[in-house]
Amino acid sequence: MTPDPGPPGRGLTPSERPTVPLTKEPGPSGHARPEPDTMAQERGKGRRAHRPWSARRLPAALVAAVILVAAVAALADVVAVRAGRPSAAWRRHLTDALATRPVDDVWMLTGAAAAGAAGLWLIALALTPGLRHWLPLRSTADCPRLRASLDRDGAAGLLRDAALRVPGVGAARVRVRRHRVKARADVRFRDPRQVKDDLTAVLGEERDRLALAAPPRIVVRVRRRTG
Template identity: 70%
Template sequence: MVSAAAAFVILVAAGAALVDVIAVRAGRPAATWRQELAHALATRPVDDVWMLAGAALAAAVGVWLLALALSPGLRRLLPMRSPAAMRAQLDRRSAALLLRDAALRVPGVRNARIRLRRQRILARADVHFRDPGQVKTDLADALDDARDRLALSRPPRIVVRVRRRSTK
C-alpha cells in the first residue's frame, strides 16, 4: 500500500515535470513553479538552512529507498510447496503457533517459545518432569514432523534448547 502511494506520488511529480519540459521544448515559457524553484535554488547559498534541510531530506529518502530495494519483500510470509501454476504462502506467526502447539504436546514440556526465521526455527522449552535430554530429542522429532506438515518450499533447520524449570 505504501509503495503504491509512493509510486503514485512519484508518477504525478514526474508527469508534471515532463509536461513542463515538453512545453519548454515546444517554445512556451516554463511553468511558474519551475521558474520560482530554479530562481530560489540559484540565489540561495549552499549553507542556507533550507538548502541543508532539503539535502538531508533527499539523502534520508534515498537511504530509505535503497534499504527497501535491498530488503526482501513479504517478510511475514513463508513460501510453500505447491504446483507450478499456484503460489501459496503461510503467515510466519501462524506457522510459529502451529509449531508451538506441537511442542506443547510433547510430554514434559511446560512452556514453549518458537522464533521462526527464514533459515532457522529456534525452539526454547521449559522441562517440567522428564529428563531434559529425552525431552529435547522428542521435541526435535515433534517439531520436525510439524515442520514437514507445513510444506514449506525451503524448510528451515530446527534448533532446540531446553532447560529445567523449578516447580515452585
C-alpha cells in the same frame, strides 16, 4: 506323463491369484523402480518456490500522490504566469534559494540526502518481493505452476502445538523466521536434555509436514521450571 500345470495362477480366481508389486520391478540398471509418489516428490524437489511479490499499494499511492500534488502546483503556477499574474511566493523563494545557496549548505545537503534515501527506498521496493511474513511452500510435479504460501504465525502455532505434545513440556514459545525456528520450552519434569532431544525431533517432523520450500533450521532452548 503328468499334464503341464501351465503358468502360475491358472485355475485360480482373481482374488486368489498372487499379485506382483510393480514397484519392485527392476529397471534397466538392475535397481528397483521407485514408487510413483516417490518419483513425484523427487521431481518436485528440483523446483524452487519463490516468495510472492507484494503489490506495494501504499508506497505506490504515496509516490503517485506526491508527484500529482507537485505537478498540479507547478502547472497551476505556470498557467497563472502565462495569464499575466505574478508567480507564487513558494516558487520565487525556491528559485532564489537554489540560485544563491552554496552546494555545501546544510539545507542543500539535507535535501540531497533525503532525495537519495527516497530513491534507494524506491529501488529496494522495486527489486525485492516483499511479503516477508509469508513462507513459500514446495510445488509438486502434478501442479508445477501452483504457488502457495504459509503465514509465519500459522506455522509457529502448528509448531507450538507439536511442542506441547512432548512429555515434560509445560509451556512453549515458538518464533518462525525465514532461516531459523526458535523454540523455548519450560520443562516441568524429565531430564531437560532428553526433553530437548525429543523436542528437536518432534519439531523437525512437524516442520517437514509443512512442506516449506526452504525449511528453516531449528534451534531449541529448554529450562527447568519449578513451582
